[in-house]
Amino acid sequence: MATLNSFKDRRFMKMKFLTPILLLLIASNTALANNYNHFKKDPDKDKVILYVLKNILTKGHFVQKELNDDFSEHVYNDFINNLDPSKRYFTQEDLKEFSQYKYQIDDQLRNSRLDFYKLVYGRFLEKIKAAQLTYAALLQQPFNFKKKENINIDYKKVPFAKNENELVDNWRKQLKLQVVSLIQETEQRQNEELKKDPKIKRKSFAEMEVKAREKVKKNMNDLYIRIDELENSDWYSTFLNSVVSGFDPHTTYMSPRTKSRFDQDMSGKLEGIGARLQKEGIYTKIVELISGGPAWKQGELEPGDIILKVAQGEGEPLDIVGMRLDDAITFIKGKKGTEVRLTVKKKMDGSTKVIPIVRDIVELEETFVKSSIVEKNGKIYGVINLPKFYIDFDDAKQRNAAGDMKLEIERLKKENVEGLIVDLRDNGGGSLKTVIEIGGLFINEGPIVQVKYRGEPAIIKNDTDSNTHWNGPLVVMVNEMSASASEIFAAAMQDYGRGVIMGGKQTYGKGTVQNVLPLNYYVSKYPDDLGALKMTIQKFYRINGGSTQIEGVYSDIAMPDRYSYMEFGERDLDGALPWDSVKKASYNKINSYTNFNEVVTNSKERINADQKFISINEYAKWLKKGQDDNIYSLNYNSYRKDVEQRLEESKRFKDIFKYESNLTFTSPSYELPYFKTDTVLKQKRDRWHKGLQKDIYLNEALNVLSELKMDKKLELVKK
Known part of the structure; x- marks a missing residue:
């Protein structure tokens, strides 16, 4: 067994797939334990964590990475940018001093030295204290709102300040932008109120400006209260994540607190x-x-x-x-x-x-499977929403996504539904075990996914349950934020020809598997909790041999949405692993539908002719244009005109997602008795059902579902 995001150490050690790489990991445990005496002499917890991470990563990560000058440069840039993403603290003078370590961090990692971290972190603490004095002083008096000047908020493209004077000026511009924005919002609200009631006393610009500065100061004070609460361990986690991200963007260090939240999130x-x-x-x-x-x-x-x-x-x-x-x-x-x-x-x-x-x-109820039923053209259909592929590794008796999904399907069958929509929109993934079992609910038996370790041939993961729990029409809804386990399920249903995949052009594109390794396992005698490493140990592949990494799953029916032109997904992450392929698995493709191509063509024609979808596509282009525009005027009149122009442009999109179907969504009958004692649950379900009624994407999915015709013979053709 393996998971896409989580695995407990004891299960990890019991697994049968002890490849040479993982055997090296286990062997390294002995070596690390033998070095415990060294740590007793030098009990620096930060060095212990770094030493353990370095050994696990170099021996067990999917990518065999050399700790060299390129790696050192990545850690250098990533740590500085993570501490100071808005270029508020460091100057080029600071960077000149930091740069002595730019190509030495790999050597320091090998020797568990923290000279670079200590220098940058120490300077950062000094800068934090200085920043609190800086923003307080700048907000004491009004800014010059008539001055013609701009600010670029794409900080990745903005250089660090040359010196302290330029740094203060950067602060001035950032604070001024916040104040300008609040004044404009206040003035806009005031104008709207005056239209309704002309007798309302109009606030002067000076009054609005004072209130705006007070609000910005309060926001900054609140921010630095939270920053001041952070400890060395919090900032050190940032440094460690700069190190581990050099292997891939999904490999992360989790402090004990973060690990606790992760376990809670996975179990729901x-x-x-x-x-x-x-x-x-x-x-x-x-x-x-x-x-x-x-x-x-x-x-x-x-x-x-x-x-x-x-x-x-x-x-x-x-x-x-x-x-x-x-x-x-x-x-x-x-x-x-x-x-x-x-x-x-x-x-x-x-x-x-x-x-x-x-x-x-x-x-956490919102984590779990929920379903609704709806009648369309005299037929009843079921909608199952699966927010996450959840599981509790500590207690196998607790509910998990596969068991809940199976139960929900059986409940919907009692409602005599004639088709099923599985909604995986915004589902970021979860347990590999549960997605294999859920995939098996829709086929007799066979491969669902392939997984591959570093330097090893792909392993085929099969559904071994010969029962098909749902053999009727199936539509799977996805979007650009459907990732990981969601992509495995969608890909398997697509490869088998079992369901129609609908949604964004393509899913997120995360085709890697992470394992969570508690660091204390490797230095078992160490007294403090060292946290855990979530490390990429595998890539997974479709049963047709292709990876979902980078590419994701392309929808059979793509529907325009707000993300259509955005930079979004795995392909836009620095250091993402590349797409590749393995040998196709042996499986029988199910000819589920006699009119699959006809239904897909009909849907595409409806979407292309639908004025709502045409407008949504134009809206997506407009959003992309706005995303690329990162220059803001700090002259108040110019800023206000820019905002007013954008607001005017936005008016043609104000009703873009206003949609009302004539459909009524209700809870399945098993849930109704709960509403008598749990009014909050009823309110949540009512809100969900109203949302479904206004969901243009779901409406088109129901159109597709209603048109699908099952092949009564369900002939199996050898792929």
Whole structure:
């Protein structure tokens, strides 16, 4: 087994595919463990992490990468740009000093030295302190809004400031742009209000300008509160990711905190109170209660409430005012069955109240499969939305995408649906195991995907379940953000001729598999949590032999959308692995439909003739033009005219996505009893169904689904 994004170390060690590369990884574990005595003498955690990462990457990554001057230059540029993407901190004078290490970082990595990191990070901390004084001083007085000057916000193309004086001027321009933008927005709102009520007192430019500067200053203060909360480990993670990204853009270092969030995201659940929190100044605020969670059931906590203190059961309350959000969350979360007592300032009346909540497992409902039914031309169809290929590797008994998908199909069959849409739009992937099992729900048995390790022949991954759980008409919806596991499923359905793929021109193009390796496995005696490495260990290939890397999956029916002309996807990532191919797998193509080509042609003709889709295509071109225009005037009158011109241009697109079908979407009958006790779930489903009714893409997918005619013989032709 393997996953596209996640794998636990114990499962990793139990797998049968111990290729020479992975055997080297295991062997390196012994070598690393033997070096633990060295780390006991030099217990610098940063060096330990770097040493372990270097050994794992060079022995186990899909790409055999040489640590040379080119690699050193990548780390140099990437780290500096990640620390200072808007060119706010470093000058060319700083870079001149940093450049002594530009081609030495590879040598330092080999010797677990951190001279480059320490120099740049130390300077960065100095610059952060200076920046706080700089923006505060610049925002003390009005800018010259009559001066004719521009700013280029494509910072990748903007050089670093020559010296400190030019750096301050860069700050001035960036702050001025924020102020100019806020003044224009305020003036526009005011003009709209005056049209409705001419008696409203008009604010002067000076009044609007003062308010705009105050707002920008508050935003900057809030930003630097969050920056000041960050620790060395946070910035060091940035450096480590500059190192590991030299292998490919999907290889990343995860700190212990990041790893915890990753596991939660993959499983779709957490243990805690079931509330979404955000930082507001020095306070931790409740943003949303998760439907069905402990806080929602307890009933006293509300969105907008401020958490002041946290106590574990009857223990002493801990003041969390001013605490960084991640740290506050660690005290609020906890194991199922334990009690947390929150001292809360209520939003409604400002009173202070202690609210006890017993923690529990909280399922993040938006992660999971959901379905709807709709009637069209006298026939009932099912729509299944799959946001992620989720799985819980710690507990096989917990729900996963494959099991939920199978159950949802069976439920829809009881509703007598005659066709099925699987919506994978915006699905970024997940577990390889689950996508293989889900692919198997739509075929008898056979290969779903091929995976390949470095220097090894491709391995065919088969669906071994001989049952076909859905053998009716199938449409798979994708877009440019459908990635990884989504692309495997879409490619398999396309290669088998099992379903019609509809959506953007092509999917994201991520054709690599990552494995999550806890670093402490390799230095098991080290006392602190070292985090984990998410490393690319495989590429995957379609059963027809082609890779989805870079190319993605091309839709059978492409529909224009806002991303049609944008730079988007794997092909636009620096260092992305190239497209290639392997030998085609042996599989039987299913001649599912007697009129496949006719249906595809009909749909394309409808789309090309539909004024909505024509307008969406024009809108996409207009968005691309705007994306390429990165020069903004800082003269207020010129800025306002530019905005007004763009707003005028946008008017022809204001109703671009306004669409109403005459269709009614409802929940399957099994879900209806839940709505009596869970009104929040009902509200979410109602919103979703209204969205489906207004979804022009889904409407065309239903048109296609309604036209597909199954071949009753379902003849199997040897590919």
